[in-house]
Amino acid sequence: MEKYQKIKxxxxxxxxxxxxCLRKAxxxxxxxxxxxxxxxxxxxxxxxxxxxxxxxxLNHPNIIEYYxxxxxxxxxxxxxxxxxxxxLAEYIQKRNSLxxxxxxxxxxxQILLALHHVHNKLILxxxxxxxxxxxxxxxxxxKIGDFGISKILSSKSKAYTVVGTPCYISPELCEGKPYNQxxxxxxxxxxxxxxxxxxxxxxxxxxxxxxxxIMSGTFAPISDQYSPELRQxxxxxxxxxxxxxxxxxxxxxxxxxxxxxxxxxxxIGSVKMRRIEKPLSSVAPAxxxxxxxxxxxxxxxxxxxxxxxxxxxxxxxxxxxxWGSGITSPLRLPMLNTEVVQVSAGRTQKxxxxxxxxxxxxxxxxxxxxxxxxxxSMEQVQPQFISRFLEGQSxxxxxxxxxxxxxxxxxxxxxxxxxFGNGSNGCLGHGTFNDVTQPKIVEALLGYEIxxxxxxxxxxxxxxxxxEVFSWGRGDNGRLGLETQESHSSPQQVNVPSEHEAQKVLCxxxxxxxxxxxxxxxxxxxxxxxxxxxxxxxxxxxxxxxxQVEEVHIFTPVQSYPLNEGNIVHVDVGTAHxxxxxxxxVYTWGKGARGRLGRKEEDTGIPKQTQLDETNPYFVTxxxxxxxxxxxxxxxxxxxxxxx
Numbered sequence: 337m338e339k340y341q342k343i344k345x346x347x348x349x350x351x352x353x354x355x356x357c358l359r360k361a362x363x364x365x366x367x368x369x370x371x372x373x374x375x376x377x378x379x380x381x382x383x384x385x386x387x388x389x390x391x392x393x394l395n396h397p398n399i400i401e402y403y404x405x406x407x408x409x410x411x412x413x414x415x416x417x418x419x420x421x422x423x424l425a426e427y428i429q430k431r432n433s434l435x436x437x438x439x440x441x442x443x444x445x446q447i448l449l450a451l452h453h454v455h456n457k458l459i460l461x462x463x464x465x466x467x468x469x470x471x472x473x474x475x476x477x478x479k480i481g482d483f484g485i486s487k488i489l490s491s492k493s494k495a496y497t498v499v500g501t502p503c504y505i506s507p508e509l510c511e512g513k514p515y516n517q518x519x520x521x522x523x524x525x526x527x528x529x530x531x532x533x534x535x536x537x538x539x540x541x542x543x544x545x546x547x548x549x550i551m552s553g554t555f556a557p558i559s560d561q562y563s564p565e566l567r568q569x570x571x572x573x574x575x576x577x578x579x580x581x582x583x584x585x586x587x588x589x590x591x592x593x594x595x596x597x598x599x600x601x602x603x604i605g606s607v608k609m610r611r612i613e614k615p616l617s618s619v620a621p622a623x624x625x626x627x628x629x630x631x632x633x634x635x636x637x638x639x640x641x642x643x644x645x646x647x648x649x650x651x652x653x654x655x656x657x658x659w660g661s662g663i664t665s666p667l668r669l670p671m672l673n674t675e676v677v678q679v680s681a682g683r684t685q686k687x688x689x690x691x692x693x694x695x696x697x698x699x700x701x702x703x704x705x706x707x708x709x710x711x712x713s714m715e716q717v718q719p720q721f722i723s724r725f726l727e728g729q730s731x732x733x734x735x736x737x738x739x740x741x742x743x744x745x746x747x748x749x750x751x752x753x754x755x756f757g758n759g760s761n762g763c764l765g766h767g768t769f770n771d772v773t774q775p776k777i778v779e780a781l782l783g784y785e786i787x788x789x790x791x792x793x794x795x796x797x798x799x800x801x802x803x804e805v806f807s808w809g810r811g812d813n814g815r816l817g818l819e820t821q822e823s824h825s826s827p828q829q830v831n832v833p834s835e836h837e838a839q840k841v842l843c844x845x846x847x848x849x850x851x852x853x854x855x856x857x858x859x860x861x862x863x864x865x866x867x868x869x870x871x872x873x874x875x876x877x878x879x880x881x882x883x884q885v886e887e888v889h890i891f892t893p894v895q896s897y898p899l900n901e902g903n904i905v906h907v908d909v910g911t912a913h914x915x916x917x918x919x920x921x922v923y924t925w926g927k928g929a930r931g932r933l934g935r936k937e938e939d940t941g942i943p944k945q946t947q948l949d950e951t952n953p954y955f956v957t958x959x960x961x962x963x964x965x966x967x968x969x970x971x972x973x974x975x976x977x978x979x980x
């Protein structure tokens with residue numbers, strides 16, 4: 337809300353509150369629709385997601401303009417154009433006498449043009465009514481708004497849901513038939529009738545009586561002061577038979593409408609261009625290669641800060657270290673006064689989540705900043721980093737962050753994904769390849785409660801609480817699991833085999849994995865060195881050369897023994913090797929160079945158990961793989977620490 341100043345509440349509806357606000361940048365009045373997400377059902381989230389998607393597709397002077405959306409105080413905020421003249425319904429209610437025909441047609445043809453634009457985008461409004469038609473301050477220009485239950489049609493889809501305001505629903509909708517463009521034309525006829533008579537065409541004391549009136553198609557005739565052309569236009573649009581209602585193009589070709597269109601003073605040529613995302617000035621072009629490793633967070637422990645405690649300086653709440661990519665030893669990152677509970681690192685990004693749900697970023701200073709190294713100096717200067725809290729996060733609690741190659745995705749405590757950074761490869765999921773400087777909601781997933789998100793170098797996977805999986809970004813090697821190698825800039829639902837349910841998703845550099853609720857692994861993408869375990873390897877540890885797999889484009893159960901037996905509780909995949917935990921035992925497989933498998937073998941795709949040099953019993957809790965190393969976390973096993 338840094339960009340807006342709330343002035344007053346101008347409306348309350350089933351989905352939230354509507355605020356009139358001042359946009360500080362240009363002192364322009366705008367509308368902010370506040371839709372709470374904390375208690376929203378899946379259908380309500382879908383409606384909010386739908387409104388954003390529809391508004392972004394539309395660009396017409398007689399349609400309310402969409403500006404942006406963001407999260408604030410655990411609510412989705414949709415910023416849009418303000419129409420100060422009120423609604424057409426209010427305008428009609430204040431009338432003491434009938435409107436002249438020229439005024440009626442002046443309003444009507446603007447609505448007609450707007451609806452024509454909507455239908456050309458393969459969108460059905462489904463709730464066209466005078467309450468959703470707004471006026472400018474001079475009450476001369478009309479603008480259609482409220483697309484919350486609109487339907488975007490695919491080439492084969494039909495709208496079957498009974499939606500809309502009862503007084504404006506069509507006879508075919510009362511009968512449960514599919515909703516189509518002719519149903520919007522029926523509603524348009526109801527609006528024109530209301531303009532001509534100052535009352536609704538169909539009203540009744542209760543819903544059954546209203547349905548009977550609509551099904552009979554009976555309504556009071558309009559005043560004979562109006563032309564026969566106007567009366568015939570209303571009768572045509574309110575025909576009980578949808579096939580007999582005129583198309584919008586046919587309505588526009590009628591003489592009564594042509595005259596009004598010629599007299600229309602709305603400047604159709606002044607359509608504003610949509611806002612283009614500001615590119616990241618400090619982000620280099622994306623690379624297809626992922627480098628760098630994960631970093632860990634640590635609480636201060638006794639002894640480590642003993643000197644600072646004696647000096648009266650309180651120990652920090654957290655310490656975060658990074659190394660790799662030229663940093664040869666662990667480098668302590670600067671900390672803000674906060675406790676970091678989870679961290680992630682990409683090629684350039686380093687991010688953490690605090691216990692209070694804020695996102696902290698560590699960034700290298702701009703090139704040229706700081707002291708220059710003396711000429712002839714051979715000393716390797718350790719890079720410096722600047723820490724900062726992410727801007728624009730007021731009222732939003734982050735519970736998890738995942739970094740990819742030049743981009744970052746974070747998951748809120750309400751199951752909403754936000755992303756920012758470099759937009760190449762479509763990794764941000766916003767439907768474009770634009771860079772985004774501040775976290776932006778992945779709108780296509782607003783209808784789902786996301787449980788987990790994972791970023792690869794150039795692709796992303798997300799899992800919902802309903803066990804659905806979505807993927808987007810770069811698609812070569814089949815890493816998205818969508819049966820092709822196409823890239824996608826917006827989330828696509830993954831076809832998970834029906835006998836499996838996703839519990840956790842995981843992105844590698846050129847592959848992906850799903851850990852199922854029954855502790856099996858599904859994988860797709862590059863199987864180089866059998867790092868995905870997709871080769872058919874038997875219990876006797878003999879692979880079948882004819883069944884070796886280079887890559888797969890759909891999520892497929894692992895075939896290598898013993899991974900194919902399930903019981904996997906944790907898994908991770910690196911550039912060319914992987915590791916999995918099965919009830920405390922750890923297995924590694926893939927490329928074995930430089931000891932990354934924890935045993936002497938070099939390249940082997942055969943999963944084998946890795947033994948730790950521990951004299952005391954232990955329990956393996958987690959494992960992580962990177963380019964050339966493996967990290968394992970264990971817990972001493974005592975009588976009171978046996979996992980259950």
